[in-house]
Each structure stands twice: as structure tokens, then as C-alpha cells.
Amino acid sequence: MKNNKLVMIPGPTPTVRSITDQMGRETVAFGDPAFVRDFKELVINLKTLLKADGECFVVAGSGTLAMEMAVSNVTKRGDNILIVSNGFFGDRFIDICERKGLNVDLLQAAWGEVISPEEIESKLKEKHYAAITVTHVDTSTGAGAPIQEIGKIMRNYPDTIYIVDGVAATAGEREYVDDYGIDILFTGSQKAFGVAPGLLILWAGKKALERRKSIGTIPEYYVDFEKWIPIMNDPAKYFATPAVNMIWALKESVRLINEEGAEARYDRHTKVSEAINKSLEAIGFKLLANEKDRCSTLSVVLYPEGINDLEFRTKLAEEGVMAAGALAAYAGKAFRVGHMGNIDDHTVYSTIAAIERTLIKLGYEYEKGIGLKTLLENI
Ligand SMILES: Cc1ncc(COP(=O)(O)O)c(C=O)c1O
Known part of the structure; x- marks a missing residue:
């Protein structure tokens, strides 16, 4: 056998029965009042879970799209960005940022190690960075960055947006957006939330949202915060079709997380x-x-x-x-x-x-x- x-x-990751049941439900119209209620509740619950007072975006796409979404909304061509890379997925930011015409500086750890907060601080002292990216857990090495300690340093750099890639961490590793001083955190549904692939989840704090506003129009359309904010606050509105069943499945995942604590x-x-x-x-x-x-x-x-x-x-x-x-x-x-x-x-x-x-x-x-x-x- x-x-x-x-x-x-x-x-x-493995999906439990109550989550797959949600994915297998008969799909309803995205304007269905019951679905709109579910979606709204999910967004509120996700903000509560991560102690994030700003906005939370739940958008069809994978973690890589979330990486683009994060960078696109807080930087403009010609800005300096510091990439703190502890492996393969940290390095992925290099290509994303260079394609956007950003000036990339890189702190790159040997595989299996992580860049220390002190190294980051001395780099931040050298010049002004519009943003910094840190991969919480680099899935290529299994090493985890000290995102809380880095967040403490970031409080001394109020004009730099602190972006954390939580794709292999969020809902498995401790992360609290506002408490840790994180401006943008994101993940994908298929990792520690235990849902199938298909959704990105991104939390943006007040500083990141103000930065987005100050930039004006950005070249990207689908990942523009400004397009999604009205939907996340009132899912009865339409911008692009929400992944109805995946949203239900994620809602069940958050329920399970709260049940466990x-x-x-x-x-x-x-x-x-x-x-x-x-x-x-x-x-x-x-x-x-x-x-x-x-x-x-x-x-x-x-x-x-x-x-x-x-x-x-x-x-x-x-x-x-x-x-x-x-x-x-x-x-x-x-x-x-x-x-x-x-x-x-x-x-x-x-x-x-x-x-x-x-x-x-x-x-x-x-x-x-x-x-x-x-x-x-x-x-
Ligand atoms: C840390 C990290 N960032 C980004 C990604 C890219 O996510 P996706 O494959 O969902 O596009 C991954 C994928 O495993 C990842 O582990």
C-alpha cells in the first residue's frame, strides 16, 4: 500500500480539513453580503493578530508579488535602498529593486548566518535610505534575522521605511508590527498560515501609508496601496476580483490561530x-x-x-x-x-x-x- x-x-505546508473545506465551498459572488462580511472580519482579525494599526491587504498573488508591492509603494526611481540579505530570498530583492531603478546597497550574510543589528546601524549612518528590506526567515538557510532588535534601531531613522519579508515566518515566528517598529510586513497564505498558495497578506503601518501618499502616482497598478485601501476598508467595493474561497480559507486559518492562541x-x-x-x-x-x-x-x-x-x-x-x-x-x-x-x-x-x-x-x-x-x- x-x-x-x-x-x-x-x-x-499541510492543510487541515477545516481549511480545505473552505477552499472546497461553492463559490459565491464577491458582492454577496455574507462574503463581504467575512472578508471585512478577516482584515480586522489579521490586524489584531499582528498588532498592526495601519492597513492590511489581502490580495491574490504569491510572496514575490508582496515583495514588489512593498517596495513599489514606498520608493521611487533614484531612491537609495538597503537590502539586508541572509540568503536566496533576500537576494531576490536586488533584482526587484534594480528593475525599479533604485540604488541598491547590500549587506549580505554568509549562508546560515545573519547580518547583525550593529552592522545595519553602521550602514544606515553612511547615507539616507528611503527603505531597508530584511528577510525574517530566509527559507534557503533556515536562519532567522533579529527583526525586533533591528526595529529598535530603525526608530532612530524615521525617514527610512522598515520592510520585513515574513513569508517563511509570519504566523509561526513571533512578529508584532507596531511593537517591533515594522513599517511593512508581508507573507503568503501557503506558509505558516497553513492555507494553499494563492494569497499575499501585507500589513502597512502609518509611516508606510504616509510615504505612499507623498509619492503621488506610482507606475504599478495592481499592487498600488491606494487602489486597495478602499476595498480593504469596505470589501463591498470592487477593484480586482478577490479570491473568494482563499479568503474563506484564510479566515478559518486565523480562527484556528486564535483558538490555539x-x-x-x-x-x-x-x-x-x-x-x-x-x-x-x-x-x-x-x-x-x-x-x-x-x-x-x-x-x-x-x-x-x-x-x-x-x-x-x-x-x-x-x-x-x-x-x-x-x-x-x-x-x-x-x-x-x-x-x-x-x-x-x-x-x-x-x-x-x-x-x-x-x-x-x-x-x-x-x-x-x-x-x-x-x-x-x-x-
Ligand atoms: C522568505 C521568502 N520570501 C519570498 C518568497 C517568495 O514567495 P513565493 O514563492 O510565494 O512567490 C519565499 C518563497 O518561498 C520565501 O521563502
Whole structure:
């Protein structure tokens, strides 16, 4: 009998039944009063969840569109922007910003490490930046940036917009928009919210909204804050068709988060990630991210000598777990396993068990069962 496949890549993440039920509902008109009410409630709940007093945008698209949306609304051609990159997704901002005619300065960490708040501060002292981008969790490395500490520094630079890419973090890692001094935060529905791919969610604080106003017309149309603000405040209005079923699914996700308690959810992510990491290390794997910088939403796991990436991940899929390959220079040298969103203990145990079965089938020599034993002692 074939094993069910758990989607343990770092997004999309496993979707629970009550969320897929919302995606499978009969679609209604986007002007349907019940849907309009649901959409309005969702936007309010998302603002409350992240303690964000400004605007929250829920728009059809992926995380990359959110990156464009963030940059497009607070910068204009010729502005200086500081990109703080801790890996592949931080680097993605370089291309986005250069295409927009921005002057890009880059702080680039070695993979597995993060740029410190002090390094950022000394760069900010050199010249005026219209904005700075920081990737909270870079999905290519599994390292997490100290966004709260960076936010404290950013309070000394009131003319610089602080953009945080939360795609692999939001709803899994602790993030509070206003408390942390973040001006723009965004994510995608398919990550720690545990919904299928298809929605971007972006929170913009007062400073970012004022900056948008001060710029006047921007070249971009679909991602323009000014086009969406009337809709987010009154979803009975139309700008572009909302993804009706995805909005319902996201609403259910937020309900589940509130039922669990946001703080409890963040603590769960910390506990599960520490247990998984210990378990992987007990088996004999090494992790790419520095211990002090590790995030709690995914792990990037380096192969020991003698394990072939494709063979390992193909066998692992047969054993019931989909893991992702590593990116860029680490392709073939590591695999990536997500542990964010609505995953229960069964899923965590199944993942480690499938990794152990795979290693045994590949003839890898290690202390059989040590991964599961370590998990039992730590979860
Ligand atoms: C940190 C980060 N930023 C941006 C993106 C791009 O998001 P998407 O693939 O949804 O366009 C990803 C995708 O994994 C990501 O992990």
C-alpha cells in the first residue's frame, strides 16, 4: 500500500480539513453580503493578530508579488535602498529593486548566518535610505534575522521605511508590527498560515501609508496601496476580483490561530523545531544555520558523506514525506524540511520516522531509532 505524502517542504505546508473545506465551498459572488462580511472580519482579525494599526491587504498573488508591492509603494526611481540579505530570498530583492531603478546597497550574510543589528546601524549612518528590506526567515538557510532588535534601531531613522519579508515566518515566528517598529510586513497564505498558495497578506503601518501618499502616482497598478485601501476598508467595493474561497480559507486559518492562541502557537513552533533539530543531529545530520540564529519554521539539513540528494528525497517521498532540495550553492548538499503552520505531533513523528526508514533503506550506518527516541524526549 502506498504511503500518504506529507508536504513537509517549507511551503506549501499541510492543510487541515477545516481549511480545505473552505477552499472546497461553492463559490459565491464577491458582492454577496455574507462574503463581504467575512472578508471585512478577516482584515480586522489579521490586524489584531499582528498588532498592526495601519492597513492590511489581502490580495491574490504569491510572496514575490508582496515583495514588489512593498517596495513599489514606498520608493521611487533614484531612491537609495538597503537590502539586508541572509540568503536566496533576500537576494531576490536586488533584482526587484534594480528593475525599479533604485540604488541598491547590500549587506549580505554568509549562508546560515545573519547580518547583525550593529552592522545595519553602521550602514544606515553612511547615507539616507528611503527603505531597508530584511528577510525574517530566509527559507534557503533556515536562519532567522533579529527583526525586533533591528526595529529598535530603525526608530532612530524615521525617514527610512522598515520592510520585513515574513513569508517563511509570519504566523509561526513571533512578529508584532507596531511593537517591533515594522513599517511593512508581508507573507503568503501557503506558509505558516497553513492555507494553499494563492494569497499575499501585507500589513502597512502609518509611516508606510504616509510615504505612499507623498509619492503621488506610482507606475504599478495592481499592487498600488491606494487602489486597495478602499476595498480593504469596505470589501463591498470592487477593484480586482478577490479570491473568494482563499479568503474563506484564510479566515478559518486565523480562527484556528486564535483558538490555539498566537503566543502558544509561537511557543509550539519553537519547541517543535528544537526537538526536530536535536533529533536530526542525533541521527548524524548537521544543520546549515548557526545554532544561535536558527529559525523555528524550517530546517536546512546538510547531508553526511555518502548520501545522494536525489536518491534520498525520492526514497523519502516513497516513505511518505516530501522534502525540498536546497538552493543555489547548497543544491545537492542539503535538504529542507518545513515544520510550520498547522502540524500536529503525529506529523512530526511521521517525518522523523520516514527519514529514519529512508536512511535504513539506503544502508546508512547510524544508531537506528535515535531520531525518534530524541524526539520523544524533547517534544
Ligand atoms: C522568505 C521568502 N520570501 C519570498 C518568497 C517568495 O514567495 P513565493 O514563492 O510565494 O512567490 C519565499 C518563497 O518561498 C520565501 O521563502
